[in-house]
Amino acid sequence: MVRSNHIEQTDPKVHAAVRDERRRQEESLGLIASENHVSEAVLEAQGSVLTNKYAEGYPGSRYYGGCEHVDTVEQLAIDRAKELFNAAHANVQPHSGTQANMGVYFAVLDPGDRILSLDLTHGGHLSHGHDVNFSGQFYEVEQYGVEPNNGRIDYDSLANHATEFDPDIIVSGSSAYPREFDYERIHEIAADVGAYHLADIAHVTGLIAAGIHTNPVGDADFVTASTHKTIRAGRGGLILTTEEFSEQINKAIFPGSQGGPLMHNIAGKAVGFKEALTPEFTEYAEQVVANAETLATTFSERGLSLVSGGTDKHYVLVDLRDSHPDVTGSDAEECLHTVGITVNKNTVPGETRSPFTTSGIRVGTPSLTTRGFTQSEMETVGNAIVDVIEHSEDRDVLEDVSTLVDRLCEKYPIYD
Template identity: 70%
Template structure:
């Protein structure tokens, strides 16, 4: 019967697509800052029979029977998350970072309340109040930005905006801001205007867990994150918060923002969090940052303009308008994809092109670091990228870079 058949016999087209995707990941350099490669153990947990189990509610208080084993899994994920971030309470059920943010908004805000957050074109995220997202449709959104001369957030201006607009919540966090946030300063500003502080660490969850990036836990009532970027715990979201908000957050996640948790994903989080508690993971996180900073060094040496001049974390934002005004972000992404380097187009501060075209590219180091790349190899990768951008119509350059990419991928397989 079909129930017992393997995937390649049940739906060959899906099996083939999965095989091709694995080949694509193995044969290209994944440099999208929000992507990573999880371990075999996380893959095993996420592909387990836990996908069959409904478990609405929380450990010890489910709406379904038969939850004794998934209770064990979720309780472990919660405890490991609390330990990693030094938090009073953790909710590991959100399906994504966006749903983690949704749960915080639902817990303490009313529709029409004001949010002050980083502008999308300056590195912010859709779920921080963009008009196409629920957050921008339900709440009154004011946005702060970066100084056009430095590329850094101007905290004096942020404070001025906060005092003028009196938001109910200030959001710190980004998808394409290459510098650390001053969480202590933002927390103080929020306190001064009687606002909540939500720190969205989606991109730096793993760096914060490893202690190589500043932690906002002491300076924000709520901290949200993704579990599939720098922390390698499979796709999903997380919320940690002060004890006084624990019940509000739990109710906002379920039943407020979603129904039953994806218990196979919760298992992946438990495994990934366990991996993140090791010395090896701390070394990995340190290498992520070192690789990004070496990438930035070579880019600057070869004439690329970087927003804020560099990076404190795992990503760089390249502004092509000065060095390669003839290239759009879309064109640069395509040129690099053709030689096996996968990045994404990205808006830059002062953007004049549409989000589907853009004037910049975002480049990240988490996935290559997982594969074992160090600073010396990042120099090679950086040179490959600039070579292609400098000679977009030179087929000889493209062929040479593609061959070098093949060599690097063969030297550093993801799954042996």
Template identity: 65%
Template structure:
């Protein structure tokens, strides 16, 4: 994709777009919530559907001129249904957070109770943080991971549910490196007569490929992002049993948003189609294998991983045991200078500010899309450790940067 037309019209924007393309080509993206979509997905997202207003659903629009929008949305729905096996799918949410909003609007009343994982233990803002709409509209209680093991404390979750009596329990997390026992959480929800929302935003692709347990058919509602491990158009998705279909659709439109971003729905349709190909299962398996290789090598260097490893696409490093005076933000900034982009992250039992926490989170979806295997990810772990061990050493950062340049030349991304 070139930006010749944009440059002729708006050179300043074109310069930023070209700069971003170069940045992605020339750095190793390891933010666990990011991925690199195909040229086909990007082309679909830049289509003429951006001009289309399509309030409503296929065959039931409030505007004319929607026959091709109907075709595209129905393709996205049908492919999502095949990928995840849900009875009903809504592909219109603009994001995973808005997908969660749709579920809350469909299932809850203002003031109802949400039980979710604490943000510093790997939860997400949209699960009830006071800065988010969910924490402002609903009463929220939170459960935690076990301080010793780093795994979700399922017994503690059940005890909290029994005392708090929530209306909905949220599972699924943004910084949790282990497989989620959805059936156990569903059993707790059943015991306290609560709904169960499984937010699989990070693992949507892993679930689709069968390399992580699926909550579809277990939880009452399943939400997710469509641009992370699934590599489709940017946005969100809601899946549910047929009995909730009408309530969910009404909650998304007109409840939570107006017209759908049909160009993004087109990107979802294309990405879902790509995920139905046999290669995608191999991609998902490699993503997990790469994360394990990355985590194992970091541990060999003496770094402490929350929960002692990973079952999915990310590792969460607690810097305190090995580097007590080094913060996650210091490491993030020095690694970015070297061309490795990941994020500082809170860890269970966080003792610092969320803006300058004690951990770093690293994911392998983008590296795997570029073609990295386990050996290359082990080398990336070596580079990360070099910077963790000397974040303010300019010579170390320069040496790592040089090797990153060689790796990005070897594993090319966009032409």
């Protein structure tokens, strides 16, 4: 991986923080669903001299000279993204999934237009229209939710909502909805009311690239993605669309909402996409889902309530209110952190607590699967999580789990 001896000489404080963060990652179990560990090749690409190059514009049409080599890199990223997702057009310049969503909105919506999206507390995302985000400030937003009896989307109810609200765009996608979306049905609903359909696949990008999760390309007008969650291509965003909308999307990203692209990040995307085209990546993605299913089974057998009863994806959403009503999501997150297990507190459907407190936790498998964990290790980790939640004041239990974490981290290093 990229070494930091030059950082140490120039800025010891930053060097120490980087060193400590590497140690934290190596010596703890990361179960945050939106995180992963990229390969050393991706690290090298993102830490390369491409960070020095300005390249406003697109391959073959730049506003700066000297772009012949970054053109090669960006075109590789574009071509590989199109191959991975069977897409006619790919824009690899967004700095994040949120900026990818911004690009779509800016391409086809006017201020005051209407967005219909999944409620944040039901698993949606800030960039789908929350009032603290630009998307909720520029546009009129209504949100659909999951059914209280089963934690799943009722598509007939969504169709009725769309008819009543008459949105300009319907967003499918989530940050904490554990089930697959019916992209085809949502596209039909959007077509019936004359709306665009944006499928935000930020969390399931890698599962779709591997062919084990439904691909919305062809069933959505626009597909946006993150490149650092279930796909290990470094931090960034991606937009996929048809040739019909390609020019609008490109203009909405540059010059519409971004300046010079981060060419070192695009290089990381190119390398990560190449890795995702291999059979080994398909095996990895299959293991990610198998590991999440094992977590779901383990938690259920230990008495934890899961939103929707399980998962189709790479994470489970635990609702602590039934099994441990006095334990908040932040309580669980903090206690697990003390033994070297990292999860994130998360809102759940029907949430009554603050987003800084929450009633649930989200537990994901991409990072540990990258380290080599399979079902047997995930069962062990799942039981350890429940042990900590149930015995957060028992020092012996916490010490035993901490020892277990140390042993697993030593057995499954991230970088040799």
